[in-house]
Amino acid sequence: MSPLDLALFALKALRGHRLRSVLSTLGVAIGVASVVLLTGLGEGARIYVTGELATLGSNLLIVLPGKVETSGGLPLIGGVPHDLTLADAEAIRRRVALVTRLAPITVGQATVSCGSLNRHIPVLGTTSDFQEIRRLRVARGEFLPPGEIDRGSPVCVVGTKVQRELFAGANPLGQTLRVGEWRFRVIGVMAPKGESVGFDLDDIVIIPVATAMKVFDQTTLFRVMIEANSYEVLGSVKGQVKEVMIARHGGEEDITLITQDSVLASFNKIFTALTLALAGIAAISLTVAGIGIMNVMLVSVSERTSEIGLMKAVGVTQRQIVLAFLAEASLLSAAGGILGLITAQVLVRLSVQFLPDLPAQVPDWAVMSALFIAVGVGLVFGVWPARRASKLDPIQALARR
């Protein structure tokens, strides 16, 4: 018999018990929708986080003071780590080839005031290269002037929120801003950037790093951001930075070097695992749906016992009976799968509309596997009822009216 005839026969049989068919289809639809929806959200979270990190640039190298052991084992004993100083940053810039930009960073909290208005916000000390490294745009005036790392002038660049709150939206250029006891002349306002990796760049004051070290009375930098010429030379830059720092710190490797791709890779791993876990949880509901299908098929078999007997009498083979019932089960589950996919897509669209920050999207592999799994569920849970039907004794089956 042709596959089309088989499908039509199964379809007519399903129409014979419409309500039951619809309900078990719904079961599968809910299972598939939850798998797809949760993977979509997990995928959205992954894209969001990795996207955030990627804006930092892929040829970026970050130097942190102190050695962070990421590979387990006992931490190094002996030797308090050396400070990561401005002189270290200057040495890296001078001695390491292929470094295009370098921004030492120090961070502190301070009370920032203008007249009677004041805010307690983060103050970031860095150099002019920071603008390019973080792809910042200046809305008004200019960013920190280029120049010697260890020369700090009393100028500052403020975020849009600072401008709004402390200057009431008026033009702050040329005005004086107090950071703690220190006075700074405002030379620029940054374009709105929003939250980025935990920092609200709109609510921040940026001052030259050398000045910041004095303001906060710090001896060590928070970190040094280094931009290599290209992604390809990042490895060699990393090696050279390590050499320079070991030489400067008396043979001790007491810094940590982070590249964005390693961070990206681990975030990717975490979120992929999270997504799979969500999908796994949702898959439980698919199993429940499968049992629902099995139930419907078993009822169908016992209800149609005499029909099965008749089929045997007119020469339908056992194999064909199995196929006919499997076709029914997989039609049910495929319909449920498609319905579930559509539902999930609609919900994902809605979530994107209401949560534009979370770019939820259903990965193709999730769509394909949800459909395959749905049909698979129908087949797996349909096998037993179908085999039961095919093994019925025709004489006893026909004895039923």
Add this chain to the structure above:
Amino acid sequence: MIALKGVSREFQVGDETVHALKDIDLEITGGDYVALMGPSGSGKSTLLNVMGCLDRATRGAYLLDGKDVTGLSETELALVRRHRIGFVFQFFHLVPRLDAAGNVELPMVFAGVQRGERRERVAKALDSVGLSHRARHRPNQLSGGERQRVAIARAVVMGPSILLADEPTGNLDTHSGREIVELIERMNANGLTLVVVTHDPAIGRRARKTIAMRDGLIVNGMG
């Protein structure tokens, strides 16, 4: 032609063995018209089922059109039923969700007959039982006699050589019953071998041969 040689059929019911057929020898030639008669439990239905390859003999040999079907597999037996045997039952056994044409078509769907040819053969079969005007009616919209006629059309649509009818009039009034008997007798006149299990002595008298059974044995000479 049907030939049974020393056929026995035994069932296990609890600890007891029921001998439904005891060492039956029987020959029915092609185109014959045979009535199988006897009280309930005499083994006549079992005999019909064995002849129809729905049941297997416990012992003995069954030759159908000269071919021994005793040792065939399930699938091979299904194919024998599909091509050589038509069944008519007391309770019609129509599929309720399919209309008359759909019921007649059913054996051909599973036999892989092409759609166009199916339509032609359905029309012809329904015409031969006088139900062309009822093709789109579901079983519950048909009278008992009409249902049995749909069942007969279904039984002959694959062009079998043998028609086995198990109490075909048992669920019909006298008038419809007579029509059904006349219909299957007409098919027999066209060369189909006809075996009817019946309680009705009137049908028994109409048959060319009557086989009377009791306790799993044939008790009359073939007459």
